[in-house]
Amino acid sequence: MAPLLLVLLLALVLFGAGFSLEAQWWIAVVVLLLRVLGFMVRTATGSGSRARW
Template sequence: MVPLLLVLLLALLLFGVGFAVKVLWWFAVIVLIVWALGFLFRGAGTSGARGRWYRW
């Protein structure tokens, strides 16, 4: 009975890790798209040169 519970617990843990990794992968793709769009559509600065689109 204990080995069966351990196998089920391991399967549940691996399923959770796989789901979390997939969610993080989609989050990384969304951040990359937002970064690329911000890089492409950044506005001109006060001196006429294209400035940074972020404020860091």
């Protein structure tokens, strides 16, 4: 009974880690896209130089 519980626990932990890593990848992609869009559409200051983020 104990080996079966250990295998089920391991499967649950690996499933949770896989889901977490997948979600972190999607969050990283969204942040990267926002950063690139912000870089491309940033406004110029009064002196003509571009503002930094």
